[in-house]
Amino acid sequence: MTPLFSKAVFYLYETLQGRDTMNQYRHFLETQWYTKERLQVYQFYKLKSLLEHAYKNVAYYAELFDKHGFNPYIMNSLSDFKKLPFLTKKIIRDNGIDRFIARGTDKNKLLKVKTGGSTGDPLVLYLCDKRRTADMAAKLRMVSWQGIDIGDKRIRLRGIPAGLSFKGRVNTFLIYLMNIRVLNAFDMSEKNMERYVEVIKRYKPKILTGYANAIYLLAKFIEKKGVASGYSSLKSIFAGAEGLSDRQKDIIANIFNCSVISDYGSMEGGSIATECPQGNLHIASDNVFLELVREEKEVFFEEEGEVVVTNFYNYAMPLIRYKQDDIAVLSGAGCPCQREFPVIKRLKGRKLDFIISPDGRMIHGVAFKDIISEARGVECFRLVQKEAGRITITLEKNEHFSPEAADEIKKKIDNLCEKKLEVDFILTDKIESSHEGTKYKYIVSEIAGNYF
Numbered sequence: 001m002t003p004l005f006s007k008a009v010f011y012l013y014e015t016l017q018g019r020d021t022m023n024q025y026r027h028f029l030e031t032q033w034y035t036k037e038r039l040q041v042y043q044f045y046k047l048k049s050l051l052e053h054a055y056k057n058v059a060y061y062a063e064l065f066d067k068h069g070f071n072p073y074i075m076n077s078l079s080d081f082k083k084l085p086f087l088t089k090k091i092i093r094d095n096g097i098d099r100f101i102a103r104g105t106d107k108n109k110l111l112k113v114k115t116g117g118s119t120g121d122p123l124v125l126y127l128c129d130k131r132r133t134a135d136m137a138a139k140l141r142m143v144s145w146q147g148i149d150i151g152d153k154r155i156r157l158r159g160i161p162a163g164l165s166f167k168g169r170v171n172t173f174l175i176y177l178m179n180i181r182v183l184n185a186f187d188m189s190e191k192n193m194e195r196y197v198e199v200i201k202r203y204k205p206k207i208l209t210g211y212a213n214a215i216y217l218l219a220k221f222i223e224k225k226g227v228a229s230g231y232s233s234l235k236s237i238f239a240g241a242e243g244l245s246d247r248q249k250d251i252i253a254n255i256f257n258c259s260v261i262s263d264y265g266s267m268e269g270g271s272i273a274t275e276c277p278q279g280n281l282h283i284a285s286d287n288v289f290l291e292l293v294r295e296e297k298e299v300f301f302e303e304e305g306e307v308v309v310t311n312f313y314n315y316a317m318p319l320i321r322y323k324q325d326d327i328a329v330l331s332g333a334g335c336p337c338q339r340e341f342p343v344i345k346r347l348k349g350r351k352l353d354f355i356i357s358p359d360g361r362m363i364h365g366v367a368f369k370d371i372i373s374e375a376r377g378v379e380c381f382r383l384v385q386k387e388a389g390r391i392t393i394t395l396e397k398n399e400h401f402s403p404e405a406a407d408e409i410k411k412k413i414d415n416l417c418e419k420k421l422e423v424d425f426i427l428t429d430k431i432e433s434s435h436e437g438t439k440y441k442y443i444v445s446e447i448a449g450n451y452f
């Protein structure tokens with residue numbers, strides 16, 4: 001497919017879905033050059049209209065704002081906004097999703113997504129077209145920063161769930177027409193990785209995207225096999241979702257001989273930050289309002305704080321001052337790229353390790369997260385692997401839990417791993433977020449390191 005044809009398919013697809021993605025993209029290309037002062041004004045009005053909408057149409061916020069004597073119609077400054085209480089997953093769950101859905105919204109027309117979250121407790125969210133348009137436009141801008149255009153050939157290394165629906169198959173075909181090829185990160189066996197390497201060499205993509213540790217694993221495989229050439233078509237690798245250490249990034253960049261770009265986003269916050277050509281992770285300040293707090297107070301530059309995010313485009317289900325469970329540090333320095341979006345210096349996010357089966361297959365943590373998140377009555381979980389062939393899953397149960405839920409999890413894991421993995425369950429009423437760091441890691445393989 002020529003890039004032009006693929007671009008046309010993309011344009012048509014977005015239009016048919018009722019999304020004005022290209023206009024939003026053009027808008028983001030403008031707002032990225034706003035000065036600090038102009039951005040502040042822009043953010044204020046974006047927040048103000050979201051808050052007015054929430055006050056008028058969302059039961060939870062109408063009550064909350066009244067309780068706090070807050071009126072978005074007479075909101076004067078961002079400091080007014082910062083007096084509102086934070087939102088957490090627990091608050092949403094305790095109130096029920098419906099109290100967060102805007103009046104007059106047809107849930108059937110929204111995209112229903114599940115978020116695992118850093119501590120493994122799933123939450124259902126509903127995304128409207130406005131939000132999905134902004135997500136897509138932000139992604140387009142992210143790749144444009146690396147000189148990549150819509151329709152350029154790309155390979156995605158990500159999870160492919162077994163058994164696609166009809167709609168799933170249609171989407172797969174459209175993705176194919178958009179010059180995108182998908183490789184399954186849920187099954188990184190040596191045999192598969194050999195094939196993936198061949199696909200990359202033959203297809204000659206400009207861009208490779210996917211789970212960070214799956215890409216890292218592939219790079220290590222190539223290093224081991226000594227086939228580190230033939231990837232000259234690649235301009236950039238986008239490794240999202242879990243974050244990479246600088247050392248891992250260097251290894252990937254060396255093997256594929258191209259830039260390795262990170263981004264930071266979530267289901268709740270959308271596209272939160274993306275890396276510019278100078279290697280700085282800029283907050284997408286025209287898409288989200290980001291705050292860093294410690295003990296409920298805003299932190300300064302160079303200090304660690306919890307990420308609190310408000311996406312400007314969540315209209316069906318506004319999430320205002322949502323605590324992300326991630327820790328970040330902001331840099332006080334500017335960036336030579338001239339964008340005045342603040343720079344995240346360090347990010348400690350969620351981490352999903354690979355799980356190793358006894359025959360040496362590496363299975364991505366997301367596959368396990370999806371299975372466990374679906375079980376009824378599981379509040380949150382922690383999965384630990386200490387030896388090949390065995391995992392321990394601690395389940396924090398609530399009143400809806402029954403032993404069948406654990407059986408169901410076991411059955412699905414058997415399917416995934418061809419019955420080669422022993423599963424021990426520990427049931428508890430409360431998973432403690434023990435010492436620092438562990439809270440942000442809920443699928444941990446203590447042996448995966450040996451395979452990297």
Ligand SMILES: [Zn+2]
Pocket residue numbers: 276277278279280282335336337338339
């Ligand atoms: Zn920059």
